[in-house]
Amino acid sequence: MxxxxxxxxxxxxxxxxxxxxxxxxxxxxxxxxxxxxxxxxxxxxxxxxxxxxxxxxxxxxxxxxxxxxxxxxxxxxxxxxxxxxxxxxxxxxxxxxxxxxxxxxxxxxxxxxxxxxxxxxxxxxxxxxxxxxxxxxxxxxxxxxxxxxxxxxxxxxxxxxxxxxxxxxxxxxxxxxxxxxxxxxxxxxxxxxxxxxxxxxxxxxxxxxxxxxTMTEEDIRPAIDAVFRTAPRRIIVSSFASHVHRIQQVIDAAVLNKRKVAFVGRSMVRNMGIAEKLGFLNIPKGVLVDAKALERMKDNQAVLICTGSQGEPMAALARMANREHTIQIGEGDTVLLASSLIPGNENSIYRVINGLTRWGANVVHKGNAKVHVxxxxxxxxxxxxxxxxxxxxxxxxxxxxxxxxxxxxxxxxxxxxxxxxxxxxxxxxxxxxxxxxxxxxxxxxxxxxxxxMTVGGEGADKALADRLQLSNDGAVTILGILDTDTGKLAEPVEFISRGFVHDSEWVAGATKAINDAMAVANKSSRVDGRAAEEIFTASVSRWMQRKYRRMPVITSVVVDA
Missing domain, CATH: 3.60.15.10 (Ribonuclease Z/Hydroxyacylglutathione hydrolase-like)
Structure with a gap:
């Protein structure tokens, strides 16, 4: 080995x-x-x-x-x-x-x-x-x-x-x-x-x-049935859009408890439609309805099956947790997360669980019930x-x-x-x-x-690194006007920041760092626009790291006077 x-x-x-x-x-x-x-x-x-x-x-x-x-x-x-x-x-x-x-x-x-x-x-x-x-x-x-x-x-x-x-x-x-x-x-x-x-x-x-x-799929049926027997209002089930077996168990429980089912989310609607057409999913006539039809039914008759069991930010369940979906989670709703917890997704999943709980939902998941194998x-x-x-x-x-x-x-x-x-x-x-x-x-x-729409590319890693840097330290744009005859600044530099809080003390310190670096550079040769931009970026980066232990993304723009 x-x-x-x-x-x-x-x-x-x-x-x-x-x-x-x-x-x-x-x-x-x-x-x-x-x-x-x-x-x-x-x-x-x-x-x-x-x-x-x-x-x-x-x-x-x-x-x-x-x-x-x-x-x-x-x-x-x-x-x-x-x-x-x-x-x-x-x-x-x-x-x-x-x-x-x-x-x-x-x-x-x-x-x-x-x-x-x-x-x-x-x-x-x-x-x-x-x-x-x-x-x-x-x-x-x-x-x-x-x-x-x-x-x-x-x-x-x-x-x-x-x-x-x-x-x-x-x-x-x-x-x-x-x-x-x-x-x-x-x-x-x-x-x-x-x-x-x-x-x-x-x-x-x-x-x-x-x-x-590994436990059999049959072993989780009692837990799913218990959810359906005891849920006072709507049941929202989240699963992978390809987990046909689990969706079948949910539909069977809905039929047993005289509830109607609606699929929410493009991939869920598409895949379950394919599975039913090919005979891999059995949905009795009259059980499946449009999501809008559920709005006209009593809450204790409704089941919604959606995507988002891994906390994906754009999936239906996460948008419900953030109050960004047309379906509003309310007191007494039951949310069933009927899938595994994939390593690396823990934080996202628990963030969604917390959001749903905040709005009054009872969230049933692998951690508190036998609802997944x-x-x-x-x-x-x-x-x-x-x-x-x-x-x-x-x-x-x-x-x-x-x-x-x-x-x-x-x-x-x-x-x-x-x-x-x-x-x-x-x-x-x-x-x-x-x-x-x-x-x-x-x-x-x-x-x-x-x-x-971009696949790979040489700049992908750099772009990702920049995003992480932006999320951690923000961004600073430095604007300067250069007198090309003297190589000196015609006016004090200006700063525009995003995701970084600065005050007058910070502006004074950053300005001094730039002025000192420009003075040193002009002793050797007259500074041009491109050199000035490099000096702005390098001097403020060093000063920020030393003074604030921060590394914002710095963009310098210098124009001729």
């Missing part, structure tokens, strides 16, 4: 070798993407997004870094999608912008969710629908698809056969024995592949630290898979460092040799040659920011 941080570009891949390069999803929860290379061709499994944290203001989403494959787009045989969550499909439109005819392979629901997303990007994709039990050849890759259950229907594990060996990629999965859709994870299929000989096992690590087995396999399930499959090499995927390490430890405890269990991060290249997996190099795998 090893990881390498100081690696160079990998050497040429041996003719019968298979190269595996994760470009996202390792060391983080999100932007999952893995590139497989064999015989000069590429296969991509998943292409998702990562959602920004609080220290990344103004960023929409974060993409995998495509730079290592950008010069080889024509070598890509297909993009294979394991399931329809944003952290696995959200990046596909951005990759298809670079080559629109890449075939995209996935299950019915996954491709339906993706198609709706691609319509917004005005991309007409080349889609190949598959289902569990099928096999399909794409170039040198022989693909087999196996059913897995997760927190979204129609998930698939992918078996990839090549001349270099057999790879099994679980995608996101768990082993729920009582799934709502009766679709079990295909453990007989896993066992069959194990008998054939799995040379490399890529396995979901998210819950590797959690002992035992994970969609990922816990340690007991992972150990079961290792013993069932007996892989030769293991590459833990989908998780932060602590999850990857915990998963690797489980593999070793079941008998996989330690030097055949690889803990790597995004961009680390692993080659499978003659049945042995080894780290052979590194490629670029930087965070690629989507900022409004």
């Amino acid at each position: 090893k990881h390498e941080l100081d690696l160079s570009t990998p050497p040429s891949l041996p003719k019968r070798g298979l190269r595996v390069t994760p470009l996202g999803g390792l060391g983080e929860i999100g932007r999952n993407m893995t590139v497989f290379e064999h015989k000069g061709k590429l296969l991509i499994v998943d292409c998702g997004v990562l959602f920004p944290e609080e220290n990344q203001p103004g960023i929409n989403v974060i993409l995998p870094d495509f730079s290592s494959i950008r010069g080889r787009l024509n070598d890509i045989e297909a993009i294979v999608l394991t399931h329809g969550h944003e952290d696995h499909i959200g990046g596909v439109p951005y990759l298809l912008r670079e080559r629109k005819d890449i075939p995209v392979i996935g299950s019915e629901l996954t491709l339906a969710f993706l198609s709706a997303k691609l319509e917004e990007h005005r991309i007409v994709p080349k889609l190949i629908e598959v289902e569990e039990g099928q096999r399909r050849t794409m170039g040198p890759f022989d693909l087999e698809f196996l059913a897995v259950n997760h927190s979204i229907p129609d998930g698939l594990a992918i078996a990839i056969r090549t001349e270099a060996g057999l790879v099994l990629h679980t995608g996101d999965f768990k082993m729920d024995q009582f799934p709502l859709d009766k679709r079990l994870t295909d453990l007989p299929g896993f066992a069959r592949l194990g008998d054939e000989g799995v040379d490399l096992f890529l396995v979901d690590s998210t819950n590797a630290e959690v002992p035992g087995f 994970s969609g990922h396999a816990s340690a007991g399930e992972l150990v079961y898979c290792y013993n069932l499959i007996e892989p030769k090499n293991v590459l833990p995927v989908h998780g932060e460092w602590r999850h990857l390490k915990a998963n690797a430890d489980l593999a070793i405890r079941t008998g996989v040799p330690a030097d055949q269990v690889l803990i790597v991060e995004d961009g680390i290249v692993v080659d499978l040659v003659d049945g042995v997996a080894k780290v052979t190099g590194r490629v670029a795998a930087e965070l690629v920011f989507v900022d409004g």
Whole structure:
């Protein structure tokens, strides 16, 4: 077991070798993407997004870094999608912008969710629908698809056969024995592949630290039913817009308690409409109504299902908490957060909970009721898979460092040799040659920011740093008039500040810092406009840091007298 941080570009891949390069999803929860290379061709499994944290203001989403494959787009045989969550499909439109005819392979629901997303990007994709039990050849890759259950229907594990060996990629999965859709994870299929000989096992690590087995979806039904039985007024449920199983449980509880349901939010309305049309969501006739229709009903008959369970500032629930939504939260309303708490989102989520509580809502969440179960396999399930499959090499995927390490430890405890269990991060290249997996190099795998309509760009990191600096220290603009004949200021400088409180003492100190610096500079040579701007910025920055321990963004403008 090893990881390498100081690696160079990998050497040429041996003719019968298979190269595996994760470009996202390792060391983080999100932007999952893995590139497989064999015989000069590429296969991509998943292409998702990562959602920004609080220290990344103004960023929409974060993409995998495509730079290592950008010069080889024509070598890509297909993009294979394991399931329809944003952290696995959200990046596909951005990759298809670079080559629109890449075939995209996935299950019915996954491709339906993706198609709706691609319509917004005005991309007409080349889609190949598959289902569990099928096999399909794409170039040198022989693909087999196996059913897995997760927190979204129609998930698939992918078996990839090549001349270099057999790879099994679980995608996101768990082993729920009582799934709502009766679709079990295909453990007989896993066992069959194990008998054939799995040379490399890529396995979901998210819950590797959690002992035992993940609870079934059925286990949370009593808590949801209790909310519906006891809520005196409206019930507002917040969930991921793709969590079809959880929405089904909410609808079932609404039917049982004679309540009407309305979806709120564009993505929720779109996805649930798709799920119902394809038969993955069962809504009895007359239960679903328009959100405006609920306004005419009694409060104890209304259920609203919206997005925003992670505290996203623009999502419906956060806007309700801030009194910025047409739906006004009031005394006696019940808000049910029916989803997990993703690491890094804690502050945002609790800010929303506090806001809702302030307006009188009773907020039910994972911290005070059993209203969520994970969609990922816990340690007991992972150990079961290792013993069932007996892989030769293991590459833990989908998780932060602590999850990857915990998963690797489980593999070793079941008998996989330690030097055949690889803990790597995004961009680390692993080659499978003659049945042995080894780290052979590194490629670029930087965070690629989507900022409004801009994707990446050389100035993205600098712009983000400036935003953080502005949020912490504010901004100061310095205006000066220069006598170009003498190199001296014709008038005292003026200051305009934003996000920084200054008084006459500050103005006097900053003015003195500039005047002293200009005097020193003019002793050497006559100062021109460009030099004066640099002097303004540098002198005030030094003085501010020394005097106030502040570093505002300073912009200096000097005009000729």
